[in-house]
Amino acid sequence: FKKVERVVCVGAGYVGGPTCAMIAHKCPGITVTVVDMNAAKIDEWNSDKLPIFEHGLDEIVFAARGKNLFFSSDIPKAIREADLIFISVNTPTKTYGRGKGMAPDLKYVESVARTIAQYAGGPKIVVEKSTVPVKAAESIGCILRDAQKNCPELKFQVLSNPEFLAEGTAMRDLANPDRVLIGGESSPEGALAVEALVTVYENWVPRERIITTNTWSSELSKLVANAFLAQRISSINAISAVCEATGADVSEVAHAVGCDTRIGNKFLKASVGFGGSCFQKDVLSLVYLCESLNLQKVADYWHGVIEINDWQRRRFADKIIAELFNTVTDKKIAVFGFAFKKDTGDTRESSAIHVSKHLMEEHARLAIYDPKVPKSQVLYELGLQTSPADVEKLVTVYNDPYEAAKDAHAIVVLTEWDEFTTFDFSRIHASMRHPAAIFDGRLILDQKALREIGFRTFAIGSAPDQAYNLFGTSGY
Ligand code: NAI
Structure with missing residues (x-):
């Protein structure tokens, strides 16, 4: 050559x-x-x-x-x-x-x-x-x-x-x-x-960062790398449910656990689940490979990573419905973020699609805002999951987050875009239906500050806010 x-x-x-x-x-x-x-x-x-x-x-x-x-x-x-x-x-x-x-x-x-x-x-x-x-x-x-x-x-x-x-x-x-x-x-x-x-x-x-292996090790390493990354997210997400039920805080647990250098602190953030075109596909590919090799135990082990991810999305959607007094029918819900992660316009396998679908099944009216995802793409993704008629009836895509939140009963944060932390939430609160709720599926907002404004808040992996409960509102 x-x-x-x-x-x-x-x-x-x-x-x-x-x-x-x-x-x-x-x-x-x-x-x-x-x-x-x-x-x-x-x-x-x-x-x-x-x-x-x-x-x-x-x-x-x-x-x-x-x-x-x-x-x-x-x-x-x-x-x-x-x-x-x-x-x-x-x-x-x-x-x-x-x-x-x-x-x-x-x-x-x-x-x-x-x-x-x-x-x-x-x-x-x-x-x-x-x-x-x-x-x-x-x-x-x-x-x-x-x-x-x-x-x-x-x-x-x-x-x-x-x-x-x-x-x-x-x-x-x-x-x-x-x-x-x-x-x-x-x-x-x-x-x-x-x-x-x-x-x-x-x-x-640098040459020392270029690893050469046999062909099969290289092919397998890619699947394994994605499986390990996805597994970290499912592991911390599984623990987030334990935190919500006990009064522990998943961010504190992740920090304490991640300080152990054998574990490391990266990729330990609880969320509404991983998305993107690769993690699910590659873990499933590994599971299929193991099944083909008659390694059913190994296949089941890795399949658990996907099961927890699906469960976490469903759990989050169920929490929204439960906390909005067990009905979201005809309620306007503002969805902040549709991309599968920040700084990309890619929506493939985004958790936002799945949470939106669950809420649409309950006949919620979704007002979706994402800084990078075009309207046509949101409508296309949701049309694949539900029906074009449902999308037409229940989904509106906004270019302005303040318009999306106006008259909404709740805001649901599904992508960790930095700009969401800079919004004027007092202004947003004033324009919403009350009591106004925020569900933070990415742990990016300051819950305490939001509660001071008057929001009811729910964040993945933290227990109900006891002080707030004392005033007799629903359990957070
Ligand atoms: P993509 O869907 O963005 O791009 C693939 C392109 O290939 C499309 O534009 C399609 O038109 C073209 N294509 C398909 N068949 C063709 C053919 N026969 N002749 C000419 N063009 C053809 O896919 P993406 O995301 O770039 O992924 C590509 C591969 O890289 C996948 O195997 C994926 O798992 C892997 N990968 C993706 C990463 C990501 O972050 N998207 C990261 C690491 C790996």
Whole structure:
């Protein structure tokens, strides 16, 4: 394999776009082309308004685009010219057939492998960046080897290079990764291909942070990393229920527990549950893998992480209904935040969708405000969960949080956007129906200050406010 001078990434999504922008930014000697079958998305990448929001992404794309960073719909040409090809397409949970609701759907990955086999024309390093189950590289390799039979000048090496960026901090994570993981074959050709990719990352990542392993360890490590992260959230969320029932405070418990350096204090914040396109999908993928390997105990263990997450969302919605005097029918409820986390416009698997759905089933009227999620996306997500008629009847999307809260019986915080902490809650309280309640599903608001204004407050993982109860209002 020659020195990598031309990189192509198939899949211009949340991973492909930012990752390639960073490679182009850090490696002026490499030409990077991002391709996608969705031509409209490519047009957006070539426009002034990029299809995804990440802090720092616009600057890097606008500076490199047209120099050594290109977005194109001509997939065959890009593949023909590339030395190294990232496969960065989506691998969603299957919605049909065998493994429905559990296994990742690998049809997009396979389709890219076939396209590479068809158009390669010469030697290529093919890199799985998509998150895939263990042994996916074998399937890709099998398709590529078959093409080699008819065309001896073709030569392929398949590497695993899973991506660990987190949406919301993608550019920071890419610029300064905890580690880069590259898995490959142990053969001399495999080692050369691994070294070629190492050389790309070495342009900005210190060598000691680039880990090289065998292919299967690399594929499995990505699933395990997401499973451990999701497990931390489900663990603290499980404890949040114990706190609410006992008078302990989950933030205090998390702090005390996290001070133990063996445990660590990151990713220990209780909430209304994790969302995003990856955690649930990847834990389910691990569970499915374990079931396929007849490791039912292991599968059950990890499935518990998902069960707690679903339960936490339901529990939070039930709490809202119970505390609004057991009925939300026809009540206006302001929902602050719809993205699955702050600093992204991504709503895939957002807890807000699930809580909203539960409230809509009780015929609440939702007034939704999110600083980054467009109205069409909110309506689309909720339409998938309920019916377009229900969405039409029960959901209004606002551009102004004060308008969303006006005449509402309650505010429900479902994303931890920083701006929510800066709102004038006295003004909001005055405009609401009374008694006005706030349900903080992200632990970002100052409960005491809100109570002083006159709100009834409920936060995940803290017990009923005793002082407040003395005055005879409902139990918080
Ligand atoms: P995405 O859905 O944002 O983007 C995938 C893109 O691939 C889409 O634009 C789609 O049109 C394109 N595509 C699908 N099949 C194609 C084909 N045959 N030819 C050309 N283009 C095709 O997905 P996202 O979020 O970028 O994820 C990609 C992979 O990275 C997934 O496996 C995911 O699990 C993984 N990942 C995602 C992270 C995230 O934060 N979103 C983080 C780490 C890994």
